[in-house]
């Protein structure tokens with residue numbers, strides 16, 4: 001016991017070199033110990049890697065904002081093991097129950113009214129009277145939630161405004177010494193952040209497109225509201241410039257300059273780029289989504305002047321891919337979230 005405690009204290013103070021651990025029994029014990037002591041643990045979900053902290057502790061949640069340099073007005077998603085645990089913190093109406101039954105656990109976040117008696121830190125809601133909640137499907141996320149026995153606030157494990165991490169080494173690069181333990185679960189299967197569905201209003205609204213598409217949700221819920229022209233008002237984390245690489249992005253590219261890197265899609269990638277990565281040579285949108293952030297990072301690190309991106313069909317998962325590409329292409333004139 002004493003040994004275990006010392007170990008956790010070491011990990012909490014050893015912030016210069018984050019420890020990347022394979023997801024084995026010992027790692028879960030350590031991770032749960034760190035979380036219960038108010039520390040941060042990065043872990044894989046099926047969408048992207050999350051930066052987890054005890055969602056019931058103001059001090060622990062504050063650490064997330066500090067590590068990411070995330071503005072306090074940007075609310076956090078809280079992750080649970082089961083619907084009953086989530087139901088203690090937020091109110092599920094019949095629509096929310098139906099959607100949870102159909103899509104949870106999975107890459108879908110629900111924005112629901114916060115219960116008056118909720119134990120969750122008010123910092124997770126960032127001053128709103130709603131709370132974003134999710135049940136992740138990834139077995140490592142589920143086991144960590146169960147072993148920590150806590151709801152975990154977990155935004156994407158990247159510095160605010162940067163590309164979300166889909167591999168453990170992305171987290172280590174982006175958050176460097178600011179997270180003591182990263183559980184390595186390999187690459188994330190979906191690769192895009194969760195769909196965010198607002199069910200706190202009369203008409204459901206998709207605030208952020210993702211792997212659970214508007215078509216999927218509309219089939220269950222009926223008509224959805226168009227997202228507000230400026231979703232930043234409703235969801236403060238959704239300012240248009242987000243997920244941004246350093247190099248400029250040129251979208252819808254049909255031709256390529258020799259000093260550009262090419263992010264290709266489909267079988268007909270033009271020749272002549274300084275470097276080319278194809279999201280999916282076979283034109284598969286799920287494969288493209290899973291590759292998107294890792295490939296943007298690699299092209300951003302190349303010697304090319306900018307990144308040209310071939311058109312991606314704007315249907316199904318392509319809607320979410322294009323949403324992230326548009327944000328990545330938006331110049332950083334707004335505050336970064």
Ligand code: AMP
Nearest residue numbers: 075076130131132155156235236237238
């Ligand atoms: P991240 O956790 O980094 O993937 O981002 C979570 C996204 O969910 C952010 O863009 C937030 O703005 C959004 N979000 C979280 N909580 C709420 C909420 N209560 N109302 C609306 N949007 C939310």
Ligand code: MG
Nearest residue numbers: 155156164193
């Ligand atoms: Mg994020």
